[in-house]
Amino acid sequence: MANPTIVASRLTKKYGEVTVVNALDLRLQAGEVFGLLGPNGAGKTTTILMLLGLIEPTSGSIEVLGLDPARNPLEVKSRVGYLPDAVGFYDSMTGRENLKFTARLNQLPKTEGDQRIVELLEEVGLTEAADRPTGTYSRGMLQRLGIADALIKRPAILILDEPTTSIDPEGVAEMLALIRNLAEDRQVTVLLSSHLLHQVQAVCDRVAIFVKGTVVAQGAPHELAAKNKGPEHVEVHTTADQAKVRAALTGKSFVQSVQPARVPNVYMIQVNRGSTNQLIASLVQAGLELSGVRRASDDLDEVYRGYFHREEAPVG
């Protein structure tokens, strides 16, 4: 990759004996949307704070726009927009005043800053609420104001920590569209972290799945899904009772497990990868009335879950 904007190599952070981030390698380039995916406590926020120079790494190196954030914090922070997890604003100030404060901290000339704030408020849909104290904002509005706040400085890199939590589904779609737009049209590098895979996988060019400080998989979402060798989860809707379903599948080696779902008349069946057709054939041959068959998940969710199971029960 030519011209990387963020390079981290063997990045490690330890607190005493606990390793929070373990030998992380990242390489991002301009115009790319990169997702750092993993459960809470995986070390995503720690990684982000190290990239911003707000936490010093225990070992390893970071280059952001060719600079070491620990050595040149101001240059890095002046060109990296950051939306923290659960972003907060000064309650008694209005949304516009909060953004003005950020603009001043970034030393934007007053007229340019004010103009930019008007545009950004429009873009995130807060023009109406701009002159209300942020204490009256909903969580989703604060999140959108946070995006505007991160964009004031015209960042070359945008780092978003859990940007979609606590926004309604429509807001999430808008947020993701905005992110895509920034990356494609403006060549902004976007690094976002999330524990909600299905929300962000559509928007990411590449993802890294991050469990307990270690990256367990990295690549484009469809590549990762293709690499998955784990079982397929099939959701079968049938009026037949559990005994009949089990009877129909006894002795079939490709079936791994049969579980009734929480909803009546629905069963979750795990089969070997690529055996969904055989499963359906077996059920039909046994004379079961099928009202629906659906692959429960055929995306990153499954990859993710696969790694989790391995983490929880290290069988292989």
Add this chain to the structure above:
Amino acid sequence: MADSAVIAPPGDRYRLGHGWKVVARKEFADHLLSARFYVLILILGVAAAGAVFAASGGIRSVAPSAVGVPALFLKLFTVTAEPVPFPLVVFIGFLAPLLGIMFGFDAISGERSQGTLPRLLAQPIHRDEVILGKFVAGLAVVGLMLLALVIFVSGIGIFRLGLIPTPTEIGRLAVWLVVAVIYVGFWQALATLASVSVPRAATSALIAIGIWLVLSLFGGFIFRAAANLVAPADDQGALLQAEVTLSRISPLTLFSESSTLLLDPTERTVDLVTFDQINRAIVSDLTLTQSLLVVWPQIVGMIALTAALFAIAYVLFMRQEVRA
């Protein structure tokens, strides 16, 4: 974002030493609009009005014999009469810690609890500028309040007594005002340190107020007990001297000694004097420079204490995690 230049060009448009002014400006505006500002103004105003009416009443009643009393105008600040128990200077010495604590206790813990700290520190600004800007803003507000108070009291004095302050008296008041702001700075630095050390603003306020109460209520006992440990018990003079010396660790003592000297030209020393020394002294008033010279160690002591606390707060904050 209709404009085309979406990504800012790299370059050093970042002037150093600018961030703390932005922080200070915001904090200053916040303080002036805050409820605590109005509460403090009210408390100070009532205290000042009470004290100055008592003082001016007292001065009036002795007016015939007051001819030739040096720096009569300053007596407005240093004498009292029934039913007000303290002169104004003592009132301010008592309330100043409250001023400092009120404008410092949530400096950092407030940012933490509002969730604004990570966002603030992700801006192109050094961490020390955050804490410095807040400190300066607090002191500026306090300075403004005390200045208003002094002008208010002087106004009442001029109106009720017809006393016009001489240039020297104005000079003494101005120097005293600066010393009072330094004294408040000590308490503000203490409160800032508390706000860095504990995550909750309420805890930090309690710690700072606790230290203030212990020093002002029990300071006397503590220093007497300590003097008993270091001085020979059969020598009263040495014991007293030890107590006075030890009590100068406390900024309360330093401020009250400075106030006494600065506002009363007839006061010659802050140390213990024997009758012999008084009897043989030639009676004359000190000039402002001489008074200042006497309490210079006290003033430097207060600055040093303030600087030490601020430095500890600063170092702790620099090493702290951004996340709570």
